[in-house]
Amino acid sequence: MNVDTTTSAEELRHAMVDKIVEEHQWRGLPLRADVERALRKVPRELFVPGVSVEEAYADTAVITKRENNMNLSSVSAPNAIADMLNQAHGQHILEIGSGGYNAALLREIAGPNGSVTTVDIDEDVTDRARACLDAAGYTDVKVVCADAEFAIEPGRRYDLIIVTVGAWDVPPAWVSQLTDDGTLVVPLRTLGLTRSWALKRSGDRLISRSNLMAGFVPMRGAGAHKGRSVVLGDGVNLWLTEPDQHVDEGLEGVFSQERHEAPSGVIVSSGRQSPDLDLWLASHLPGFAALIAQQSAIDSGLVVPSWQYGTPALTRGATLAYQGRLRQVAEAEYEYVAYAHGPEAAWAAEAMAEEIRAWDQASRPAPVLHVVPGDTPDADLPEGRVVNKKHSRIIFTDPTK
Ligand SMILES: C[S@@+](CC[C@H](N)C(=O)[O-])C[C@H]1O[C@@H](n2cnc3c(N)ncnc32)[C@H](O)[C@@H]1O
Known part of the structure; x- marks a missing residue:
């Protein structure tokens, strides 16, 4: 050189x-x-x-x-x-x-x-x-x-x-x-x-x-572990990484149904959304799954996700709700918003917005993760959302409790 x-x-x-x-x-x-x-x-x-x-x-x-x-x-x-x-x-x-x-x-x-x-x-x-x-x-x-x-x-x-x-x-x-x-x-x-x-x-x-x-x-x-992908629309999937995650049939094409919006009223000043909110939603929302969107689906406006590679979403039957891109509401104020499509869209968007408010009211905590051996009995687990892996049990706990 x-x-x-x-x-x-x-x-x-x-x-x-x-x-x-x-x-x-x-x-x-x-x-x-x-x-x-x-x-x-x-x-x-x-x-x-x-x-x-x-x-x-x-x-x-x-x-x-x-x-x-x-x-x-x-x-x-x-x-x-x-x-x-x-x-x-x-x-x-x-x-x-x-x-x-x-x-x-x-x-x-x-x-x-x-x-x-x-x-x-x-x-x-x-x-x-x-x-x-x-x-x-x-x-x-x-x-x-x-x-x-x-x-x-x-x-x-x-x-x-x-x-x-x-x-x-x-x-x-x-x-x-x-x-x-x-x-x-x-x-x-x-x-x-x-x-x-x-x-x-x-x-x-x-x-x-x-x-x-x-x-x-x-x-x-x-x-090595392979997840499963569930197609929602052109260039949009749900990614299920846990064997016990489940979604019903009938979600493909869900974006063709009317979009409901639920503003959360929760504001972030920087315009940078918190990854801790994603973890809160993952550990608190029943029917949680991560949504993955190709750039083409975002550019076409089919989906407006908070983050392309893993937006918090929930499903119930043929209904999908997901966390939308932050919406600017004032000069330096951005609001978290939930979107939903499907027969129970109004309920689902509101359920997600409500959980965003719950996170805010809890002072926006970051979860504490516990990893314990796979054979640990339920009685010996800390309180929280348990995810069972092959070798270990993973528990999202709420540090404010
Ligand atoms: C992102 S690269 C590592 C980058 C690296 N640490 C650096 O200095 O930038 C990930 C590596 O993990 C290796 N890998 C994948 N599975 C593995 C396993 N079971 N045991 C050891 N290495 C593994 C891959 O072969 C790959 O080279």
């Missing part, structure tokens, strides 16, 4: 990090100093050979493996990585899903006495990560090829496990590989909503400390 390229890579890196820092500040989630330092230091261009230095610092994911139109592996976007790194500290760290770049950041954060192991199910990916880490001087990061559903280095425990692939469940090995007060950061899909949860171990349980919006390629191997 010649001197000019090095200088411009450094300049581009600092410019990218400046933006990430600013954006975190704006969201009220200031970036930790050690995370910022690592982002400023690790040369991302060495982890995405084959793309231009401008692309390396465009703050987007670089897809490194695709099959049958599916993204199987990528070097994640720095902004998304920064979010997760900001969620937890650790000195002895296991990263699940290897691109090389995040492992290098983690190596910086772990400090001189720390350690980083990164694991990927795919040998092409681990070979690539090993080569990039070596080229960038991170030779002491351990790279393992294995299915991370199972324990990686038997007998070893980590104070931080950071999962960089979309998971549907928390397998027992993730809990048992944590130190007694260790933290698992995992993008977990529940009821169609994916959040990066920071979960602290407490005995055989995990309890959340924070959650953030997240999106990752799905897990492969023994922990």
